[in-house]
Amino acid sequence: MYNILFSWIIVQTFVTSYGQTYGEMDTLLGHLFNASRYNTYLRPLRNQSQVMMVNFTQYISSIDFFDITSGELQITGFFEITWTDDFLTWSPSLYGGKEMLSLPTGTFWKPEFSLTNGPANDKSSIYNSGFYPTWVSYQGSVIMIPGGSYKTKCNVDPTFYPFDIHNCNFQFIVSNHDSAELMLISQTGDINSSNLTENGEWEIQNIDVKVVLLKEDNIKLSIPMLQASFSLKRRPIYEIVNVYAPILLMSFLNIVTCFVRPDSGERLTFAVTLYLSLVFATTAAIEKIPKNSLKMPIMSYEFLCNNCINTIGVTWSIFIVHLASKSKVQQRLPHFLVKMVMKKRRRKTYDSELQPDCKSEVKSESSDDDNFFDENKANPKQQKVAEYLSEDDITGLEIAEILDTIYFWFVSLFVVVVNSVFGYLVLRIEMQ
Known part of the structure; x- marks a missing residue:
């Protein structure tokens, strides 16, 4: 069937x-x-x-x-x-x-x-x-x-x-x-x-x-x-990994330039090399960014900010190296710089072998400088400490180190703010 x-x-x-x-x-x-x-x-x-x-x-x-x-x-x-x-x-x-x-x-x-x-x-x-x-x-x-x-x-x-x-x-x-x-x-x-x-x-x-x-x-x-x-x-993953991330990392690397000692001889070499690398990376990235003057990409402004920071970093390194080369600063210094240098010297005094047996005296001096250096009790080590803690022989290297610390925190804040603003704008457009 x-x-x-x-x-x-x-x-x-x-x-x-x-x-x-x-x-x-x-x-x-x-x-x-x-x-x-x-x-x-x-x-x-x-x-x-x-x-x-x-x-x-x-x-x-x-x-x-x-x-x-x-x-x-x-x-x-x-x-x-x-x-x-x-x-x-x-x-x-x-x-x-x-x-x-x-x-x-x-x-x-x-x-x-x-x-x-x-x-x-x-x-x-x-x-x-x-x-x-x-x-x-x-x-x-x-x-x-x-x-x-x-x-x-x-x-x-x-x-x-x-x-x-x-x-x-x-x-x-x-x-x-x-x-x-x-x-x-x-x-x-x-x-x-x-x-x-x-x-x-x-x-x-x-x-x-x-x-x-x-x-x-x-x-x-x-x-x-x-x-x-x-x-x-x-x-966006390709552009983030291959375009944006390298430039962002080099921007953060520019911040740590101040940790290279000015008297090491490598400070300017490191700063200039980093500057040229960032310029090359930015130029390559610009080739991928849409060319439009009516609606400029926000990333173009961010690249501009990063290049400005890098330029300031090279200029700053030149100034710091020049300042560090001076054995003694002749100009009158701002009071806050002098205070920061003296505070750093006292810290070094406690931790060094300059006066290992009289830390208590140095500590007492920090609270009462007039009573610490008693001429009747002075000895060669105490005299050496007194000379080290004097405000009359501040070197350019010490000022340079203090200024580098200030520069580090200022530029770090600036870089974080710029990239945070960019991230906020991106997140906002993604949520729309």
């Missing part, structure tokens, strides 16, 4: 789908595209006062490239366009059970779609690739799937690079009919990205598709336009 049923299904399938002869197909094509009954310039409606309804769905397969400087975007994809043709109908029983027919190119009416916001040197028709396979059912339902690569212009906003988001859209108009004759319908309301090959740099977000009418009141013309808009969000 089951074998008989299975055989009957197989026979019916082949008879229905593949039972047509060459003559039957030739007769069917001759019947459908007879010049006396079919005109490719007219809408395939028996009642020409009706509005032709065309369903339009865009599919995106891949993002080929996106030039962030010019805003030019190229994608690869295809469209699914469907409508009903009143004249492409037949009875399958008369033609060997044929229910679907592949239509020859150029033999049938089709809506002419043009991309209006593509580059000036790019062809606008979506059929320019020459690939638009079309099928029709015996009931007159036509489905056409043109495909290829398409370009458009995007609204570039590099303000928050590398966390930038850019708005793009494709605008398609029907160039051979107005809204009184043809109307577009987007059944899904978005771009189908189910076949999208993920791009390593860009992510598609906020897809929206809508149909609008372009009106010209002077001639009472209204043209249907389908506008597919979406956002391109950069995947």
Whole structure:
């Protein structure tokens, strides 16, 4: 029983789908595209006062490239366009059970779609690739799937690079009919990205598709336009790791320049080498940053701040090395510098071998300098301590070390504030 049923299904399938002869197909094509009954310039409606309804769905397969400087975007994809043709109908029983027919190119009416916001040197028709396979059912339902690569212009906003988001859209108009004759319908309301090959740099977000009418009141013309808009969000990991992080690390490295002793002979070499490295890294990074003067990337200002800090660091190192070379400072020093130098000397006195057996006397001197140095009790070690704690022979190296400490905390605070502001702005845009 089951074998008989299975055989009957197989026979019916082949008879229905593949039972047509060459003559039957030739007769069917001759019947459908007879010049006396079919005109490719007219809408395939028996009642020409009706509005032709065309369903339009865009599919995106891949993002080929996106030039962030010019805003030019190229994608690869295809469209699914469907409508009903009143004249492409037949009875399958008369033609060997044929229910679907592949239509020859150029033999049938089709809506002419043009991309209006593509580059000036790019062809606008979506059929320019020459690939638009079309099928029709015996009931007159036509489905056409043109495909290829398409370009458009995007609204570039590099303000928050590398966390930038850019708005793009494709605008398609029907160039051979107005809204009184043809109307577009987007059944899904978005771009189908189910076949999208993920791009390593860009992510598609906020897809929206809508149909609008372009009106010209002077001639009472209204043209249907389908506008597919979406956002391109950069995947920032590559830029953070390879562009931003090295410059940030060198900026922090610039801070520790003050820990290189001015009298070591390596201070200026280290500072200048670091300066040149940062300039080279910044120059390489600028090549990746979008070139836009209307909306400058915040990172450009951060790079400017880092370069200013680095320049100040080299200048500061030159000043410190020059100051450290002086054996004795002749100029009158601010009181807070003198106080910091003396405090540092006292600390060194306690920890050194200068007077290991009289730390208690030195400690007493720090609280009462007048009573500590009693001429009757003085000894050579005490005299040496007294000379060391005198304010009359402060050296340039001591002043340089104190100034380096102040410079370290000031610049550290500045670098932390600049990068914190940048991080806050980035976090704010990510949360929107």
